[in-house]
Amino acid sequence: xxxxxxxxxxxPTPEPENNNHPFTVALTGGIASGKTLISDEFxxxxxxxxxxxxxxxxxxxxxxPALKEIESTFGSNIIDHSGRLKRRELRSLIFxxxxxxxxxxxxxxxxxxxxxxxAIAKVTSVYCILVIPLLVERGAYPNIDRVLVxxxxxxxxxxxxxxxxxxxxxQAEQALASQGSRxxxxxxxxxxxxxxxxxxxxxxxxxxxNLRYLQLAQGQISNGA
Numbered sequence: 001x002x003x004x005x006x007x008x009x010x011x012p013t014p015e016p017e018n019n020n021h022p023f024t025v026a027l028t029g030g031i032a033s034g035k036t037l038i039s040d041e042f043x044x045x046x047x048x049x050x051x052x053x054x055x056x057x058x059x060x061x062x063x064x065p066a067l068k069e070i071e072s073t074f075g076s077n078i079i080d081h082s083g084r085l086k087r088r089e090l091r092s093l094i095f096x097x098x099x100x101x102x103x104x105x106x107x108x109x110x111x112x113x114x115x116x117x118x119a120i121a122k123v124t125s126v127y128c129i130l131v132i133p134l135l136v137e138r139g140a141y142p143n144i145d146r147v148l149v150x151x152x153x154x155x156x157x158x159x160x161x162x163x164x165x166x167x168x169x170x171q172a173e174q175a176l177a178s179q180g181s182r183x184x185x186x187x188x189x190x191x192x193x194x195x196x197x198x199x200x201x202x203x204x205x206x207x208x209x210n211l212r213y214l215q216l217a218q219g220q221i222s223n224g225a
């Protein structure tokens with residue numbers, strides 16, 4: 001299902017007790033678009049960055065309830081001798097099986113959303129970046145004020161994937177096909193950052209967006225939002 005911008009801004013969930021609502025920018029983009037580079041540039045400017053991929057990794061550390069649920073659902077063969085998740089085996093298991101993928105999502109995604117909400121509630125800066133790689137595919141994150149899409153041509157994604165993961169062209173194209181399309185991501189964008197050029201170009205765009213988001217966040221505070 002593809003979520004429109006209005007879907008992403010609604011559906012509030014129970015809030016942490018301090019009820020803190022900093023201006024929140026969802027950062028998303030396709031695989032190998034350079035989301036980490038962009039979020040790192042925001043962090044260098046002192047912006048709080050909350051990455052749902054990092055949250056997801058922490059949720060499946062040994063001893064975490066989510067890991068126990070995954071083991072119960074998919075079998076102990078996806079856990080290594082040290083009690084850690086065999087991520088590559090799990091990816092292979094769910095890659096071509098929508099039913100198994102849905103089962104995994106039902107375990108992780110509610111926990112990721114809750115952890116993200118708790119992290120946002122602790123933000124002390126006027127705005128934060130919430131990195132959600134699969135925003136267009138999953139949607140329904142509460143209290144998002146703006147969507148920033150990191151954009152590159154699909155051909156660039158393929159070449160970057162092949163170089164990064166030492167994968168074949170077919171494997172890279174399959175990875176792209178498993179995600180939402182570029183057009184779907186651009187449809188929900190409030191802001192688009194072209195990340196096809198050198199890092200310096202991306203850095204300049206981030207600096208301009210930071211000023212814009214500071215203005216929007218201050219305006220929200222002034223209006224009592």
